Amino acid sequence: MATSSYSRVSTSVRSRAWSTRAKWTMLGGVVWAFMQPYRLTFLHPHGQGFWWLLSEPPLYVVLVGLAFAVFLAPALIQDLEEAEDAAEG
Amino acid sequence: MLPKAEFVHWWFATGFLILGLLLLAESLVGEAAWRRRPWRVYLWPSFLFLMGLLMWPVMTFYTNSTIHMLAHGSWAQAMMLAGAAELGLARGKLHSPYWSLTTAGAFLVSAAAILLHEQNGWFYARAAFLHHILGWTFVIGAAFPLARAFRPSSAVVRTGFALVFVVTAVFLYSDRDSASIFGHMSPLAGAQHR
Secondary structure, three states, X not given: OHHHHHHXXXXXXXXXXXXXXXXXXXXXXXXXXXXXXXXXXXXXXXXXXXXXXXXXXXXXXXXXXXXXXXXXXXXXXXXXXXXXXXXXX | OOOOHHHHHHHHHHHHHHHHHHHHHHHHHOHHHHOOOHHHHOHHHHHHHHHHHHHHHHXXXXXXOHHHHXXXXXXXXXXXXXXXXXXXXXXXXXXXXXXXXXXXHHHHHHHHHHHHOOOOOOOOXXXXXXXXXXXXXXXXXXXXXXXXXXXXXXXXHHHHHHHHHHHHHHHHHOOOOOOOEOOEOOHHHOOOOO
16 A cells, blocks of 8 residues: 555656656756857848758757657656556556 | 858757657656657667767768767767667667667767867867867766666666766757857967857
8 A cells, every 4th residue: 555655656756757857958948048049040040051040059959848748748657657557456 | 061060069969968868768757667668669779879870971071180080980880889789679689788888888989089089178169178078978977888787777877877968968069169168268279159
């Protein structure tokens, strides 16, 4: 009983930690963009070449976080919950 | 026209960030939950292999010097070898956890290449500083894949392994072709960027 309760709390914490990981990554990119706006060339695109317009590092970080949130997190959280149910069942 | 070296560093930084986050996720949720969907097991090893493949165009086009070409070529081979070994372990074709030693070897080869091809001192410019610190990060970070071969299920080892990639991403994102480091920059390093 105690083990099951511990497992449920642990899984819940891991699910929450995982789901916020992607959000923290996105937030990291946004904070970076505010701290170093000159790293975002699209904010001052006049006269910039193709490579400068493609290279937007803070935006890359936001996109990585977004990709994790959309493509990886939902299935992983579902699997964690199923693993918890299986352990209880 | 070729993209500047700093752009390539930022793209690879993104690759290392993805690798680090995948490994952190695996470490956080545990191997059992991570392996519940077979495609997930292949994610980071195949991504590492892909990054090795993408190093070949870097080797081909960025030929500032022979030593740069050799360094880029050795990274390409080391990353492909480590990715292939990890793919073999993920697929179950390779059984011995000691195959993880190839990743430790890849870390050490990469560290040697990055330290040897940087000819300037630590405070010459930011790029030189980052080369030195990246090299030593991989020398010290090699302890994690080494430990992973002997204690593959250790959460500390897995998390440390993941964080080496995240730290590498931060260093690579900090790179500029010519910028100062802690207020130091050699007059020989060129005009400073923003």
